[in-house]
Amino acid sequence: MGRLNVGQARRKILAFAGLFAMGAMLVLPIFMALPALAGGGGGGAAGGPPPEVLAAQKAAAEAEGEGEAEKVEMGRDVYYKIEGPAVGAPAPKTQDTEEFYPRYNFESRVLLWVANQQHLYYGSFVLAVPIFCMCVEFAGLVTKDKAMAKKYDQLAYDFIKISLTAYSLTAILGGILIFTFLTLYPSFFGYLSSIFRPVMHIYALMFVAESGCLYIYYYGWDKMKEGLMKWLHVSMSVVLNVIGTVLMFLANSWIGFMMSPAGVDEQGRYLGNIWHVVHTALWNPLNVHRILGNMAFGGGVVAAYAAYRFLSAKTEEERAHYDWMGYIAMSLGVAFLIPLPFAGYWLMREVYAYRQQMGITLMGGLLAWLFIIQATMIGILFLTTNYYLWQALGRMSGGERFQRYIKYFVFILVVGLLVFITPHTIVMTPAELKAMGGQQHPVLGNFGVMSAKNGGINAIIITTIASFIWYQRGNKLPAVKWATFGNIFLITFFVVAHINNIWVACYGYFIPANVRIGLSVPQVAGTLSCLFIGTTINLMMLKGAKEIGPIQYGKIAPRSQYALIMLATAFTWMMGLMGYIRSSVRLFWHVNEIMRDNSPWAYTHTIGFAANVISFNVLFFWISIMFVFWLGTLGMKKAPVPAKEPAPAIPSPQPAGGN
């Protein structure tokens, strides 16, 4: 007994020591960076002239007038509007020469575009999946049902296994990206790295910490499966995700700086405050938008993986497992997809607040048509999600009750989508213009404004939330005393939410633009109310609910799995599109209004060309991720077959048995 206690105590001490080590690893980069940050980012480390040049300048100054106080040139921050010592070199003034833009016989921008996009796809995936993994593992840890706990744990393991191979590919693609920058845009990359040098070291250290955490987390799964060690394992996933998120925030600061520079003067000279360079006008909206986008994308890819495994499954058990996995991944992905348009609105609002012209270029000018494509993709995502949920009702007894109402949902979704994708102005020939009677269609033109579009997308989202609530109660009958009132209230609440959404959309046509712009906030809040209030009431009603029949995972129509694949592909395509839009809004600037792009490719591509490159990126990503999936399958085939089962003549893939 005493020995057991000693053993337990030792394990506890080891667990706490491990936790302490993880915490120390987490804060290590901050300590490492303290000397640089204490010096305001470090004069020399932040892009100042080399030491020999400084020495020569000093000697020259001394020779000119000894005894005079040394002058420090001051600069005014282009964004924060405060003065600071100009410790960095000005942004290089580039020319279209080999010195500034060395090249192959191919458009350098497209090469960089592909390298960037592939790195981003994989980066998003490996940042999102550990977050899912953390949630699912935690769910497994706290659930009282032992069988479910085991299933959750297995699912979390399946998730992390997929991301592990992708993690190596992310690192390789990151290397390729840096080499592409150094080879094709050395002058621009030199300037950017001189500004961000102190943070880049933190980035590198965080990457090392993340790799360490990820490998311990994955390989320690079986060793840390019980008691305190399991909690330690889950807390390690928290550390892993904190590091991953900080990594992403740091990477976002670079693109934020390129779009809305701060911390530098108008010549691009660094003013000694690294926080100002990081914390630009668009940094936080980008952070929120990207984290939600990554989660939705990660959920989509895992759901597609599950669909692929479902479709290639050979046993009922395997099909059931991957059906469940697909459902969980899709739900997590869509949970982040729902707030994503709102984060997008916030980002756009901040873009307008930063530079109105930039906002107009995006939403009403050169890039506006890409937003129509984006709206179409968002519509497809929501339609597909609803379609999957309706199909999923088929796997539970009682789900058929809802079938007859689907047509009404389809009607709302289609009308919402058609309004959402209506363009404001159309590119036309003079004859077409004359035939239509103006730039805008006399009837449909009214739908091409934000009032209508906000109404359209909110109608789609409210309907999707209703589909989710249907799904939650698919095989259940509420048994609470107030069930009748609850049902009536839920229906009324959603109907009034729709009416209020339409009312606010119409109201926008009758008031001035400065008041109208504020209407999007209550519209969003109304939709989120449906999500939170509707789901909460529904869950309260389902407490102790009578089950009509069990959920039969694996008994879903295969077409639902194609919907999951469609969902993932649409996510991927839309991410590529939005990345292109965000990047090309800088037009002919490397760093907006600070460093001009003088390469031959400083023009905006045609929509057709951009769409082709995006499609290529999507195709390349999916071919490579299929390879990753295939590698995962190889690992599973090698898994030992349980002793109880007779050895099959032809080895079949083992679902959920990898660890």
Next chain:
Amino acid sequence: MQKIVYVIISLVISVAYFQFLDWFLMDMQGLDYFYILR
């Protein structure tokens, strides 16, 4: 009869909630929700 009462109660709560939400969030932004009536 009971169902009709439930519908009326639900309608009152829902309409009041959404109207309050619209007014409150516009007011928070310093905007007048009842602009058209002024």
